[in-house]
Amino acid sequence: MIKQIESDQDTKKTKASLGVPTCTALVVGNMIGSGFFIAPSVLAPYGATAIIGWGVMALGAVCLGLMFARLARIAPATGGPYAYTYMGFGRFAGFMIAWGYWISIWASLPAIAAALVGYLSKLFPVIRESGMGIAVGVGVLWLVTFINLKGVKEAGLFSALTTYTKLIPFTAIGVFGLFWVDWNTFSTLNPSDKPFFSSLAAIAPLTMFAFLGIESATVPAGDVKDPTRTIPLATILGTLIASSVYILCTTTVLGVIPLEQLATSGAPFADAAAVMWGEWAGTVIAWAAVISSLGALNGWTLLCAQVPMAAARDGSMPGIFSRLSKRGVPAQGLVLSMSLATALLLMEASDSNTLVAFYTLIVNLSTDAAMIPYIFCCCVEAILFVRREVISKTLRIGPFTPVAIVALTFSLGTIFGAGPTAGMWSLILILLAAPVWVFIANNSSLQPGNSIKNKEE
Numbered sequence: 001m002i003k004q005i006e007s008d009q010d011t012k013k014t015k016a017s018l019g020v021p022t023c024t025a026l027v028v029g030n031m032i033g034s035g036f037f038i039a040p041s042v043l044a045p046y047g048a049t050a051i052i053g054w055g056v057m058a059l060g061a062v063c064l065g066l067m068f069a070r071l072a073r074i075a076p077a078t079g080g081p082y083a084y085t086y087m088g089f090g091r092f093a094g095f096m097i098a099w100g101y102w103i104s105i106w107a108s109l110p111a112i113a114a115a116l117v118g119y120l121s122k123l124f125p126v127i128r129e130s131g132m133g134i135a136v137g138v139g140v141l142w143l144v145t146f147i148n149l150k151g152v153k154e155a156g157l158f159s160a161l162t163t164y165t166k167l168i169p170f171t172a173i174g175v176f177g178l179f180w181v182d183w184n185t186f187s188t189l190n191p192s193d194k195p196f197f198s199s200l201a202a203i204a205p206l207t208m209f210a211f212l213g214i215e216s217a218t219v220p221a222g223d224v225k226d227p228t229r230t231i232p233l234a235t236i237l238g239t240l241i242a243s244s245v246y247i248l249c250t251t252t253v254l255g256v257i258p259l260e261q262l263a264t265s266g267a268p269f270a271d272a273a274a275v276m277w278g279e280w281a282g283t284v285i286a287w288a289a290v291i292s293s294l295g296a297l298n299g300w301t302l303l304c305a306q307v308p309m310a311a312a313r314d315g316s317m318p319g320i321f322s323r324l325s326k327r328g329v330p331a332q333g334l335v336l337s338m339s340l341a342t343a344l345l346l347m348e349a350s351d352s353n354t355l356v357a358f359y360t361l362i363v364n365l366s367t368d369a370a371m372i373p374y375i376f377c378c379c380v381e382a383i384l385f386v387r388r389e390v391i392s393k394t395l396r397i398g399p400f401t402p403v404a405i406v407a408l409t410f411s412l413g414t415i416f417g418a419g420p421t422a423g424m425w426s427l428i429l430i431l432l433a434a435p436v437w438v439f440i441a442n443n444s445s446l447q448p449g450n451s452i453k454n455k456e457e
Contacts, residue, residue: 018224020234026299027214027238028167032245036210037115037269037289039246040253043206044263046199048186051251053203058243060410061211064374065239067381067407068214069232081373082311088380091316092437097373098311099433100426104369105304106337108212109297110345111366113137116293119286122267137345144298145338148305149329167245169288173273174248180276181255191259204417209367210246214239305334315440368422369429371411378408 018026043050071084081101086094117137121128127136190196214235224230253272257265265271267282269289274282309330312322321333381404415423 018230020230020237023224023230023234024237024241026302027234028241031211031214031238031242032167032170032292032296036246036249037119037267037292039206039210040250040268040272041262041265043203043250044254044259045192046203047188047191047254047259049190049192049196049199050203050207050254051186051247053200053207054243054247054250056200057204057207057211057410058239058247060407060414061214061239061243062236063403063407063410064211064214065235066403067378069235070403071377071380072227072231072235081377082307082316084380085373085376086311086314086316088383089376091314093376094314095311095316095437095440096430096433097376098307098317099436100369100430101373102304102308102317102337103429104366105300105307106341107344108366109141109300109304109338109341110137112293112297112300113140113341113345116140116290116297119267119270119289119293122270122286123283123290134346138342140294140297141338141342141345144294144301145334147298148301148334149325149331150327167241169273169284170245170249170269170292173252173269173276173285174245177252177256177272177276178248181252183255185255185259201413201417204414205367205422207246208371208414211239211242212367212370301334301338304337305330308333308337318436318440368415368418369426371415371418372426372430374411375408375415378404378411 043053046053082094082098085097114133114137117127117133117140120136121133127133190199192199194202249269253268254262256272256275257268262268262271267286267289270282270285273285308317308321311317312319312330312333320336321330323330323332325331
């Protein structure tokens, strides 16, 4: 296995196109997305406890980032969580993780597109007045799909551009906005009617949704320059940058807008900027939110193509996901994924309450579903500890660290905070993969590929 990894790195050096700035942008861009823009409104009932919750989740996210960075150094294989699960538990477990991870990605894309359309509607009311919101949302989905069909390099450059553009106004809110904060807002630690630790548990899944994307730099590893150095560095830098933005910006918004008013705000950052600096600032922040959502949509679309492609190469997903276009992009799999995302977005346009509830449920399950691959990766870290005699001598990897234990505890706690309903539906969605696995397992043409080996050579 180790020899195969080294061989893969040598063959990909000539075409690798993603460096530290681009990979860091991919991590930050995927983490700082539309979910963060409404977080202050959702967290308003918890007051100062929300800031503590961000800090706790940031610590857990950093541990997850360190764990992924360590795994990336040992095995920088395309596919991220899928690749590591395959390496530790075999083909079936890898398939289940790839399936669940893939669903969690494409099911989240309509939510990002809807948030983008919401901010655009504030800037251009004609979109809302003419009922063009769904059409604009579908158009945005396929615009980003077209960019990704152009190639991984183009998608990475677009991600870098949108990420570093949006960081400027949000950094301004998080840093300069502190001068407008009314610190008396935080005099009551926990204004909610729940006990402190119950509040933290309730906050966990709400804030973790904003941290999803920690593993982004590990997924397109086959296209990364010097992946054993670039991926760990980009993962840690991206996590630290996003954590700082979350804590500072949430503190500012909670301290500028009264909590009762904030709890009903649909654009908390734009409202806070308008209070501090005037309506022009609210407009700037609205544009930043649009750019941020577009960047996050692009980054998750890139992952939506790369994860099933890696699994399909190993015979763990249908072959349609591994068929590359002339530009080296798994075009057919990407189009299929985006078609499912488009269908989910169109379901939102229906007047049926059942369909809307189903769409909302899928979005709420994204955090819970994403935690399952994280847990498997933490367990892979333990398996590597058992095999340390072989791996340490070859790659000079140190012994198993407590970081993976903290990351595992953090992931399990997030699932607990999401509640039994989310856990039940996450399990059901993953179990729906059973018929697909039966097809794959019985199809002799779908044989494991060469990108990942489950047995060490």
